[in-house]
Amino acid sequence: xxxxxxxxxxxxxxxxxxxxxxxxxxxxxxxxxxxxxxxxxxxxxxxxxxxxxxxxxxxxxxxxxxxxxxxxxxxxxxxxxxxxxxxxxxxxxxxxxxxxxxxxxxxxxxxxxxxxxxxxxxxxxxxxxxxxxxxxxxxxxxxxxxxxxxxxx
Numbered sequence: 602x603x604x605x606x607x608x609x610x611x612x613x614x615x616x617x618x619x620x621x622x623x624x625x626x627x628x629x630x631x632x633x634x635x636x637x638x639x640x641x642x643x644x645x646x647x648x649x650x651x652x653x654x655x656x657x658x659x660x661x662x663x664x665x666x667x668x669x670x671x672x673x674x675x676x677x678x679x680x681x682x683x684x685x686x687x688x689x690x691x692x693x694x695x696x697x698x699x700x701x702x703x704x705x706x707x708x709x710x711x712x713x714x715x716x717x718x719x720x721x722x723x724x725x726x727x728x729x730x731x732x733x734x735x736x737x738x739x740x741x742x743x744x745x746x747x748x749x750x751x752x753x754x
Contacts, residue, residue, distance in 0.1 A: 622648040625740050628669035629653050630660040630686065631702065632678040636725070640673060643729055644736070657681030661689045668694050671739055673732070676703040676710055684710060687717055698739045702727065 627649050629640045637653045645651045652669070654660035658681055660672070672690060676683035683701060690697055701714050704725035711722055721735050 623650060625670040625743070626650040626652070626667065627736065628660060628663060628672045630657065630672060631675040632656065633675070636675070640732070643733070657683070657686030657689070660686055661693070664690055664693050669697070670743055671736060672697060672699045674699050674701050676701050676707070676714070677705060684713055687714060687719065691717060698743065700732070700735055
């Protein structure tokens with residue numbers, strides 16, 4: 602059931618869709634412990650399975666052991682950068698949905714990430730409601746894809 606709401610200059614389409622959040626695994630990759638903890642608590646509280654990585658290599662190891670449904674990936678990290686991590690993650694899971702996080706808004710890095718297939722970017726400090734909206738939208742796409750594959754396979 603769709604519900605349309607107009608608020609000021611904004612037109613909002615709200616869909617009431619039920620997905621089983623525990624069927625999805627979110628990997629959060631950020632070198633800042635406060636960001637990792639904040640996102641972990643927010644999504645774990647909603648029932649998602651969440652894992653944390655503080656480095657690109659740790660993220661690659663976790664994704665190799667258990668492929669995530671979605672990755673929230675910081676662009677700027679010491680050692681292996683977000684772009685380097687993205688490249689390696691996409692070798693493991695080619696169609697992996699990734700939301701890249703940045704406090705810098707560097708256009709050249711964002712352009713390169715887009716070329717690699719990243720569609721979603723969020724600026725730090727971010728609005729948790731926006732992040733939740735992006736996650737749910739991507740999960741709906743994944744859920745739809747799973748259903749189509751099940752119906753045709």
